[in-house]
Amino acid sequence: MKPYDIAIIGAGPAGIMASLFAAKNGAKVVLIEKNDIIGRKILATGNGRCNLTNKFVNVTSYHGDNPSFVEPVFSQFGSGQTVAFFESLGVVLKEEDRGRIFPRTNQASTIVQALEHELSENKVRVMVKSIVKNIERDKLWQIDIEDNNQLLAKSLILTTGGKAAFQFGSSGDGLFWAKKLGHTIEPLYAALVPIETAESWPATIQGLKVEARIKAFYKNNLLAEKTGDLLFTHYGLSGPAVMSLSGDFADKADDKQNNVRLEIDFFPETGTRELHEKINSIFQSNGAKTALNNLRGMIAQNLLELILNNMSLNKDKKSAEFSNAEIGNIIKAFKSTVLHLKKLRPLKEAQVTRGGICLKEIENNTLESKKIQNLFFAGEIIDIDGDSGGFNLQWAWSSGYVAGSHASNQR
Ligand SMILES: Cc1cc2nc3c(=O)[nH]c(=O)nc-3n(C[C@H](O)[C@H](O)[C@H](O)COP(=O)(O)OP(=O)(O)OC[C@H]3O[C@@H](n4cnc5c(N)ncnc54)[C@H](O)[C@@H]3O)c2cc1C
Known part of the structure; x- marks a missing residue:
């Protein structure tokens, strides 16, 4: 079995961005998702309208053990780059009160469809209906998918989200694996609830x-x-x-x-x-x-x-x-x-999880684990959460971009 350069578990906004920018760098990428579609939670955002970013993205809108952790991530890919990126995919955006930005169609599906198309253009292998059961690290990452399917990859990016709104798929599996691999998990709470x-x-x-x-x-x-x-x-x-x-x-x-x-x-x-x-x-x-x-x-x-x-x-x-x-x-x-x-x-009704993988154990320029080489994190799984107004999706887009770009640079 020929290994992938990069395997990404979780096709939420962070995983999709990580896959796209790793593939754009020439990496052979597989994106694994347990739902039958990608971006299931994106469809529920902004009451189905997807408040995808905010003009006023700033460290003061973020929470975690050390909110300034977001700065080097946003300096690589911030709200301006997010707007330019979606416009380059043909999505027309509009600004509403308090700097909130939505697709002009008022439909979150516009965003998911544009991303789906871009994943296919960049030849990312997308596996839906694929529940990852376990990950192991030897020389390569070994990823066990339900029904005895196994994949190998040189690098792994965990983008399985937190535990909020778990009915959309984010049941905390990545947090469990990270803990097993030696990472500290900051206590999890419901936020935006x-x-x-x-x-x-x-x-x-x-x-x-x-x-x-x-x-x-x-x-x-x-x-x-x-x-x-x-x-x-x-x-x-x-x-x-x-x-x-x-x-x-x-x-x-x-x-x-x-x-x-x-x-x-x-x-x-x-x-x-x-x-x-x-x-x-x-x-x-x-x-x-x-x-x-x-x-x-x-x-x-x-x-x-x-x-x-x-x-x-x-x-x-x-x-x-x-x-x-x-x-x-x-x-x-x-x-x-x-x-x-x-x-x-309950967490089921929360929009975001407070807590997650300890920031001190992640390089904030690359989002690589400080404990385990070739392991990266992006999105809500990390101990960062944002205010209401497009700040959480912005964190997912930005951190996905950074993890995907750096994981592919390391090949
Ligand atoms: C109702 C609601 C409305 C929201 N509205 C907004 C908004 O308008 N603006 C905003 O900025 N934020 C909003 N948010 C928050 C935002 O959606 C999240 O912060 C964001 O989706 C987190 O992205 P993520 O990629 O880290 O994780 P997620 O989007 O949670 O994606 C994680 C993915 O990993 C998959 N996965 C998990 N475990 C496995 C496994 N074992 N095997 C395979 N796949 C797995 C899941 O199925 C899921 O698809 C909202 C959230 C909710 C619930």
């Missing part, structure tokens, strides 16, 4: 989406804050703003005392004093109306009803009869409604 709250009232307004600022505190220390869309659900909170925060308290999510406190500001653009003056003036000029009638134009009605009910007021109380303290309580609910974290939703 919805949260369950200790309080049950969000269920009463499930489906309501608002723009808000959320601050997360642990034992009164501010951990992080985010402004954006927030969705109330039957279990608690979802939506981009809360999902973006979840990674910041993932390691505290098992705290049984519910010590992670979330403060929601439904009026992030308006200061407390300004809001007080505004409500005072509305209540004075329409004193005969109820608070519900006066305020329903300011905030979603079901949320307003919930806030007023929680204040145990007489429903028919006229606005003119509100005391200053009662108006203060309304403002408090508008500006800092408090919820407590019960737990994160």
Whole structure:
């Protein structure tokens, strides 16, 4: 059996890029994927629209033991190169708010089809429906595929992803093999994931989406804050703003005392004093109306009803009869409604894994293992994860490019 120059396990964005750029360098490449198609997770990204990168890619949008690990990778292949690469494949892109970039078709399948075509143009052997069961290292890499198929390769790139959204294939096999080969795995947590709250009232307004600022505190220390869309659900909170925060308290999510406190500001653009003056003036000029009638134009009605009910007021109380303290309580609910974290939703519902292969054990210029020659890593398997907004796919494209290019340079 003639060995491949490079075998790549996992045809997600990282594995596809690694295969392409290794093959473009003249290497004989095999890409092995357990699903029946390549890029299964890409199809689910951006609600099926694929937010493939962000104009503002920067180290501050990444997390891991040492986020600056991403810098030499992005300096070889950053967001500009990603845009140029997809445009060279004929994909027309468009920019949306906050620098997010999507295919103009609004379809993730446009991206997968373009990559599929490019893999075939570059003569990468793509094996789908092929579950890798084991890898062994002798002089060559020996890759055992289910049904007794065995392949040999001079170099191996592991791009099997983390453990988030494992229904799309990323069940953590590569992490298991890396550990067996002597690598350290930083603890894995769900990130970019919805949260369950200790309080049950969000269920009463499930489906309501608002723009808000959320601050997360642990034992009164501010951990992080985010402004954006927030969705109330039957279990608690979802939506981009809360999902973006979840990674910041993932390691505290098992705290049984519910010590992670979330403060929601439904009026992030308006200061407390300004809001007080505004409500005072509305209540004075329409004193005969109820608070519900006066305020329903300011905030979603079901949320307003919930806030007023929680204040145990007489429903028919006229606005003119509100005391200053009662108006203060309304403002408090508008500006800092408090919820407590019960737990994160499971990894299945997470968009990305926090943790992974220890950064200290990987060369950040080449993404080769420092422990084992001719072993490379790319994508979510590494202890790097990004914010919501195209940052995770960018890491996958960039790290795939770097691993594939350097693995093929070493032949
Ligand atoms: C619902 C959802 C929406 C998202 N939206 C966005 C977005 O809009 N923008 C963004 O930047 N990021 C987004 N992400 C995150 C992004 O998709 C991931 O970070 C990215 O796909 C990771 O790429 P990867 O190549 O490292 O791993 P993966 O995409 O997970 O690919 C790993 C591949 O390895 C294969 N594999 C695993 N084990 C084996 C084995 N034993 N044998 C053979 N094959 C194997 C798997 O089947 C899988 O295809 C989203 C994620 C989810 C779940």
